[in-house]
Amino acid sequence: GHWLQALPELWRAGQLGRRLHALSPGLRQELLDLFTISAAEYLDRWFESEPIKALFGFDGVVGNYASPYAPGTAYVLLHHAFGQSNGVKGAWGHAIGGMGAITQAMARAAVQAGAQIRTDAGVRRVRVEAGRAVGVETLDGERIDARAVVANVNPKLLYEQLLAADEVPAPTRERMANWRCGSGTFRMNVALSRLPDFRCLPGAGDHLTAGIIIAPSLDYMDRAYTDARQHGWSREPIVEMLIPSTLDDSLAPPGQHVASLFCQHVAPQLPHGRSWDDHRDEVADLMIATVEQHAPGFAASVLGRQVLSPLDLERTFGLIGGDIFHGALSLNQLFSARPMLGQADYRGALPGLYLCGSGTHPGGGVTGAPGHNAAQVILRG
Known part of the structure; x- marks a missing residue:
C-alpha cells in the first residue's frame, strides 16, 4: 500500500528531526x-x-x-x-583543462566500467507501457529499451515535455506547473589578447586568478534586480569574471587568455513579448562595457566571444528559463520537496523512472551528489 512506500521517507525525516x-x-x-x-x-x-x-x-x-x-x-x-576542493572546505577549484575535463574523466571511468555513451542523440520522449517507464525514443525515431530510465534534466522538462500529460500522475503535473525556474543569468566566454588591467588594482597579481565581482554594494545588486524586472535586463549589471587561463596555460596561446563573464540580472523571459534573439548582442555589448568601466582597454582586448542568453541556455542545454539549478533553491523546493514530497528519493513519478540532476537533493553545483545518491537507489532496485 501507499503507507508502506512512505515508510523509508518517514524514517529519514525522523532521523533528521533527531539530529536537529x-x-x-x-x-x-x-x-x-x-x-x-x-x-x-x-x-x-x-x-x-x-x-x-x-x-x-x-x-x-x-x-x-x-x-x-x-x-x-x-x-x-x-x-x-557548501563543499570543498582538494580537501579545503568552502573552497572553489579550477578544473585543469577546463570544466569539460570533469565530464571527460567521468566518461572514461564509465566506459571502463562497461558503459556505452552516445552524443547527438536527443530524446524525444520517455516510453511508457502499463504505467512503467520502459525506455526512450530518440529524435531520430530509435527506440531503446531499458530496465531503468535515469533523467538528468530539469524535472519540469521531464514531466512536461518528455512524457505525455496522461502518463504523469495528476499531483506531479500540478507540482510541475508551479515548479519555479529562472536564474536571471547571462553567460559569456571571451578570448582576450591580454589580461585586464583594473583601475582599483592595476597590473598583474593574484587577484586576477580569483573571482572578480563587479557589484560594489547590496543596494547595487538590488537595483540590478529591480531594473531587470522592469526593463528586461539591468543597465548596471552584476558581473563576475573568472580568468582560468591564469591558472591553466593549456586554455589559451602564450600571452593570451580566456575569461568567463557570469552576469546578472536579466529576465528569463523578456517583458512585452520581446525575444532574446533580438537583444542578445545588445546586452553582450553592455556586459563588455561594464567591465570596460573598471578595466579600461578591456573591450579592445576581446578577440572573440560566445554569448548565451537565458533562451540560448534553454535551447542548448535544456535549462528552462536559463535556470542553472534546474529549479529555484527556495525552501519549498529543497530537501524532501525537491522535486516534490514523496519523490525526493530519486525515484520518479513512474516505476522504472529515476532523476539524478540538480532538480533533486541537494540541488545545483558541481558536486556529483545527486548522481551519486541516485545511483545508490537504482542499484537497490
Whole structure:
C-alpha cells in the first residue's frame, strides 16, 4: 500500500528531526534564519563594510533571480559555501583543462566500467507501457529499451515535455506547473589578447586568478534586480569574471587568455513579448562595457566571444528559463520537496523512472551528489 512506500521517507525525516533536536537552541534558531531570511539581513549581523557584504552577498543571487534583500537568499548564499576542493572546505577549484575535463574523466571511468555513451542523440520522449517507464525514443525515431530510465534534466522538462500529460500522475503535473525556474543569468566566454588591467588594482597579481565581482554594494545588486524586472535586463549589471587561463596555460596561446563573464540580472523571459534573439548582442555589448568601466582597454582586448542568453541556455542545454539549478533553491523546493514530497528519493513519478540532476537533493553545483545518491537507489532496485 501507499503507507508502506512512505515508510523509508518517514524514517529519514525522523532521523533528521533527531539530529536537529540535538543542536543547541541557538544553532536551531540560526538554521531557521538561514532558510528564511535574506542574505542582506544575515550579512548585516556579521559585517559593516559594504564591499565585504557585496562580496558574500553575490553568492545569494548568483543563479538566483532575486534581490539580496529577498527572504530565502541567505540559504542560497549558504548553498554556495557548501563543499570543498582538494580537501579545503568552502573552497572553489579550477578544473585543469577546463570544466569539460570533469565530464571527460567521468566518461572514461564509465566506459571502463562497461558503459556505452552516445552524443547527438536527443530524446524525444520517455516510453511508457502499463504505467512503467520502459525506455526512450530518440529524435531520430530509435527506440531503446531499458530496465531503468535515469533523467538528468530539469524535472519540469521531464514531466512536461518528455512524457505525455496522461502518463504523469495528476499531483506531479500540478507540482510541475508551479515548479519555479529562472536564474536571471547571462553567460559569456571571451578570448582576450591580454589580461585586464583594473583601475582599483592595476597590473598583474593574484587577484586576477580569483573571482572578480563587479557589484560594489547590496543596494547595487538590488537595483540590478529591480531594473531587470522592469526593463528586461539591468543597465548596471552584476558581473563576475573568472580568468582560468591564469591558472591553466593549456586554455589559451602564450600571452593570451580566456575569461568567463557570469552576469546578472536579466529576465528569463523578456517583458512585452520581446525575444532574446533580438537583444542578445545588445546586452553582450553592455556586459563588455561594464567591465570596460573598471578595466579600461578591456573591450579592445576581446578577440572573440560566445554569448548565451537565458533562451540560448534553454535551447542548448535544456535549462528552462536559463535556470542553472534546474529549479529555484527556495525552501519549498529543497530537501524532501525537491522535486516534490514523496519523490525526493530519486525515484520518479513512474516505476522504472529515476532523476539524478540538480532538480533533486541537494540541488545545483558541481558536486556529483545527486548522481551519486541516485545511483545508490537504482542499484537497490
